[in-house]
Amino acid sequence: MGFLDQLSKTLTQGVDRAKFEAEKFQKTTRLQGEVNEFRRQMDGKLMELGQRAYDLQRAGQINVPSLAELATAVDQLRGALMAKEEELKLIQGDQWIDPAPTSAPSQAQNVPISYEAPETPPASTPPVGPTSPAxxxxxxxxxxxxxxxxxxxxxxxxxxxxxxxx
Ligand SMILES: [Zn+2]
Structure with missing residues (x-):
């Protein structure tokens, strides 16, 4: 009987412990979510504060050296950003242009023997440009x-x- 009592007690303790761990996990997950949400809202307000400080500094309504330094850094980054966006737009606007019909003779020159020409084009015609899919x-x-x-x-x-x- 002593052994069975001990076993029963151990099993009950195991169940209690599992329940305890499950509840602890649930609580920490919920609190972590609340912490993250407050952090996110605070970051948003700080960003807004920074934007307003930037505007005030640029409008000359405040003149704080450390803000001037940050505002300059922001302007430099914005300049670099816009230059990169321009570069991106140019690359995105690049269009494949088919070579003019005058390139046909040069293709023919690539075919060494004329009577093989009918069967060679499908296999040996090289892509005329750098990008064959295009x-x-x-x-x-x-x-x-x-x-x-x-x-x-x-x-x-x-x-x-x-x-x-x-
Ligand atoms: Zn024309």
Whole structure:
């Protein structure tokens, strides 16, 4: 009987301990969430405070050397940011331009023996530009109203005759 009593007591203690740990976990998780939320709100207010201090400093309504230093740092970072955004926009605006029809003869020169030509093009025709996927994909094209030259939809001037097409 002594052994069974001891076993029963141990099992009960185990259940109590599991319950204790579960409740502790629940409480700490909830409190951690509340701590994070207060931290987030405080950061937001500090950011707002900084923005207002910046505005006041720039408007000349306050003149604090340490704020002037921070405001200058912000301006420099903004300048760098805008330069990078410009660079990004330029790269994003880059368009693949199909080579002019005059490139056909140079392709023919790459084929060494003329009677093999009919079977070689599918295998050996190299991509004409640096990016073969762009070359093989059919881009949206438009025709020049003056000379009929095919060009990318985004072109503003005809590469062939210079006619404005946008
Ligand atoms: Zn044209």
């Amino acid at each position: 070359a093989s994909a059919t881009p949206v094209q438009k025709a020049c109203g003056s000379c009929g030259f095919q060009m990318p939809q985004t072109a503003m001037f005809c590469p062939n005759c210079g006619n404005r097409v946008a």
